Amino acid sequence: MTSLNSLRVSTRRRFLQQCSTGMGAMALASLLNGRLFGAEPAASAGAARPLGPHFAPKAKNIIYLFQSGGPSQLDLFDYKPELIKRDGQKVPEELVKNIRLAQIGKDAALLGTKYRFAQYGRAGVWISELLPHLQTIVDDVCFVQGLYSEAFNHDPATLFMNTGAQLAGRPAMGAWFSYGLGSDNQDLPAFVVLMTGVGQPLTNSAWGSGFLPTVHQGVQLRSQGDPVLFVNNPLGMGAERRRQSLDAIRDLNQVRYDALQDPEIQTRIAAYEMAYRMQTSVPDVMDISREPDAMHALYGTTPGRASFANNCLLARRLVERGVRFVQLYHRGWDHHGGPDGNLVFDLKKRCQETDQACVALVQDLKQRGLLDETLVVWGGEFGRTPMMQGALQPDQIGRDHHPHGYTIWMAGGGIRPGMVYGATDEFGFYAVDQKMHVHDLHATILYLFGVDHTRLTYRFQGRDFRLTDVHGEVVKPLLA
Numbered sequence: 059m060t061s062l063n064s065l066r067v068s069t070r071r072r073f074l075q076q077c078s079t080g081m082g083a084m085a086l087a088s089l090l091n092g093r094l095f096g097a098e099p100a101a102s103a104g105a106a107r108p109l110g111p112h113f114a115p116k117a118k119n120i121i122y123l124f125q126s127g128g129p130s131q132l133d134l135f136d137y138k139p140e141l142i143k144r145d146g147q148k149v150p151e152e153l154v155k156n157i158r159l160a161q162i163g164k165d166a167a168l169l170g171t172k173y174r175f176a177q178y179g180r181a182g183v184w185i186s187e188l189l190p191h192l193q194t195i196v197d198d199v200c201f202v203q204g205l206y207s208e209a210f211n212h213d214p215a216t217l218f219m220n221t222g223a224q225l226a227g228r229p230a231m232g233a234w235f236s237y238g239l240g241s242d243n244q245d246l247p248a249f250v251v252l253m254t255g256v257g258q259p260l261t262n263s264a265w266g267s268g269f270l271p272t273v274h275q276g277v278q279l280r281s282q283g284d285p286v287l288f289v290n291n292p293l294g295m296g297a298e299r300r301r302q303s304l305d306a307i308r309d310l311n312q313v314r315y316d317a318l319q320d321p322e323i324q325t326r327i328a329a330y331e332m333a334y335r336m337q338t339s340v341p342d343v344m345d346i347s348r349e350p351d352a353m354h355a356l357y358g359t360t361p362g363r364a365s366f367a368n369n370c371l372l373a374r375r376l377v378e379r380g381v382r383f384v385q386l387y388h389r390g391w392d393h394h395g396g397p398d399g400n401l402v403f404d405l406k407k408r409c410q411e412t413d414q415a416c417v418a419l420v421q422d423l424k425q426r427g428l429l430d431e432t433l434v435v436w437g438g439e440f441g442r443t444p445m446m447q448g449a450l451q452p453d454q455i456g457r458d459h460h461p462h463g464y465t466i467w468m469a470g471g472g473i474r475p476g477m478v479y480g481a482t483d484e485f486g487f488y489a490v491d492q493k494m495h496v497h498d499l500h501a502t503i504l505y506l507f508g509v510d511h512t513r514l515t516y517r518f519q520g521r522d523f524r525l526t527d528v529h530g531e532v533v534k535p536l537l538a
Contacts, residue, residue, distance in 0.1 A: 108240030111508025116472025116538070118242070118431040119377040120235070120503070121384045123370075123416060126216065126260060127391030129408070130442040130457055131465040132486050133171045133401060136203055137184035140484040141444055142170030149445050153487050158210065159443065161394065162458045166445035168485065169457065172401075181476050188409040191417040197476040198420055198429075199469045200536060204480020204489035207440055207461035207496050212258060212392070215439035215461060220264045222500055222525045229268035229516075231500065232383035234525045236274040238514045239507060242380030246343065247277040250381050252369040255389030255411075257399065265385060269518040271321060276385065279344065279372070280364070343375050357418040367415035374422050377432050388412060391438055395448020395456025402452040420469050433471025433506055440464055444485045463489035466499075472506045474538045494533055501530035506537070 132138060146167050154164040174187045179196035192199070209215035214224035221228040229237070232249035241248035251265045265276030308327055315323040346354075346368060347361040354360070358367045366388045373384045390408050393399040416436060423429040441464025442457035449455065463482035469475065480492035501511040504525065511530055515522040 108236075109238045109514070111239065112510045112513055113508050115506065115508030116431075117433045117470070117506045119380075119382055119384070119428075120433045120435065120471065120507075121373045121377060121419065122231075122386070123412075123419075123434065123436045124220075124385060124387050125391050125408075125412070125436065125438040126255065126387050126389040127212070127257060127393070127399070128215075128438045128440045128442055128459055128464075129391045130393060130401060130405060131203070132169075132442060132444060132457070133173055133405060134186045134189060134409075135184070135201060135465040135467075136482060136486050137175040137186075138170070138444070138482075138484060138486045141168060141486055144168050144485075145170035150485070153483075153485065157462070159458055162443065162445060162447050166443075166447065166458075168444055169446035169455075179476055181478060183476075183478055188406060189413050191413045195417050195420055195469075198424065199467050200473045200475060201465060201467045201478045202480055202494055202499075202536070203465045203478055203482060204463060204491060204493045205437070205466055205496070205499065206463055206489045206493060210440065210459045210461050212439060212459075213261060215459075216260065216264050218496055219437075219439045221268065222497060222527055226261065226263040226266075227268055228523070229270045229274065229525070230263075230265045230276060231503070231525060232265060232276050232385055233267040233270050233274040234504075234514060235383045235507070237270050237516070238509055239382055241382050246340070246376070246379060246381050248382040249274065249276045250376055250384050251276040251278045252372060252384070252386045253278060253280075253389075254364060254366045254369055255387070257390045257392055260387060260389065264387075269523070270516060271324075272326075276383075279340065343379055344372060346371050346375070353422070356422065358414045366411050367418075370415040370419045371422075374419060374426075374428075377423075377428065378426075393442070393456045394458065395446075395454050397453060399456065400448065400453055401455050401457065423470060429470035431471065433473065433503065434469045435466065435503070436468070437466030438464075444487050460487075462487060468536075472538050474536055479533070479536055492535070495529070497526045497530035498533055500525050502533045502536055505532045 132141070148165060149168055157164070171186070175184045176187075176193075177183060178185050178193045181196070183196045183201060185193045185196065207215055207218055209218045209224050217226060217228070218224050220230050222231075230249070232251075236248035239248075249265070253260070265278070267273070267275035311323050311327050315327075346359060349359075349371065353371065357371045359365065359371050360368070366386065369386045373386060376384050388408075388411070390399070390404065393401050393405055395401070420429065420434055423432050423434070440459055440461040443460040445458065447456045447458045463486065480489060480494055482488060483490045504511045504514065511524060511526045511532075515524045517523075
């Protein structure tokens with residue numbers, strides 16, 4: 059009868075360990091540089107032993123309000139009188155002679171905003187009438203109006219904003235946070251994703267772990283129905299039997315790990331244990347019905363429904379419990395014109411769905427004393443062109459994708475409030491003053507958490523990778 063030992067997978071490392079009382083393995087280790095291999099050892103790769111900050115952090119948690127599709131900065135934040143004045147005219151040739159556009163030609167007519175703007179706050183920040191709630195907190199917010207990217211189509215641009223690369227396979231920013239900083243709550247994931255909205259579906263590569271151990275990938279929670287798919291016990295299985303099953307699986311996985319020393323097996327063990335703990339921790343945190351009526355009025359929430367407002371309230375509850383990185387995706391900001399998305403009906407609707415809840419989140423964090431340690435980021439994968447797409451009809455008018463100069467805003471977490479950083483030209487086409495690249499944004503966010511972006515690396519396929527690739531500068535004027 060075949061013994062258990064003979065069934066174990068035979069490897070060169072095992073052979074060297076066993077021959078001459080392991081002297082072969084010691085000799086091999088002295089000859090080879092272990093950093094030439096792709097995987098980190100289990101001790102440094104697992105979630106239980108984060109690397110920790112490199113210096114004193116300003117922030118502990120981040121809530122990233124990702125507006126998927128590309129919100130029109132020219133109709134929300136970036137007021138351009140010259141563009142309004144030249145509405146309907148041909149775009150100046152010098153602006154587009156060396157540029158690529160996603161779906162419109164270079165002869166498209168300029169389109170000034172049809173919405174009223176006014177100045178608010180001590181700095182006189184221009185805000186559109188579409189965002190009446192945001193107008194009330196501009197002194198708590200930093201607007202970055204000179205951000206620019208390299209990708210002008212949705213999937214590559216979404217990946218670039220979230221992973222620092224246009225191709226799938228790199229770890230998401232939240233995965234880097236989980237790997238580098240871990241979580242303050244061992245019963246909840248370090249990286250949580252919440253999803254709402256309509257339109258183009260999103261690839262889960264935007265919150266994946268890439269080449270990092272899979273324990274660091276984003277865990278998608280749902281505000282309606284079962285909070286997490288496939289975590290509840292199957293029909294007929296009680297808590298005691300589930301615990302026994304997990305113990306047996308853990309023991310089998312441990313045997314396999316002892317044989318192969320594959321760190322991904324340890325990741326699998328940790329994932330099973332996390333899922334078990336989430337059976338009790340997740341339903342509690344996801345139950346917003348326990349919040350007082352005043353809080354529901356502030357956010358505009360309705361318990362039991364799937365909504366962006368509900369997710370904003372959930373985000374606050376999650377960071378209260380020590381979740382490191384909470385990302386809210388709200389789809390439906392892709393307004394090219396036509397019935398699938400336009401600047402009149404659909405842009406107004408997206409603003410109505412998000413404006414009150416975003417502001418409530420900032421106010422709620424502030425009154426609880428959490429805003430100083432929680433960074434809130436609002437923005438999409440790119441902005442929209444100063445030229446028109448579609449036709450001059452309410453249900454037809456739109457703008458194309460535009461990565462060359464657009465706006466995001468941030469609040470809390472060590473960011474300097476009540477300011478506008480950067481600017482675009484008079485048409486809103488290019489970032490021209492205090493330009494800020496996506497890699498600079500990532501470097502600055504990591505800096506707020508006490509992380510040197512050049513030192514948070516992971517060796518894969520013979521080189522050290524990082525969120526900012528080989529680029530990125532911390533933008534010090536944004537720091538409080």
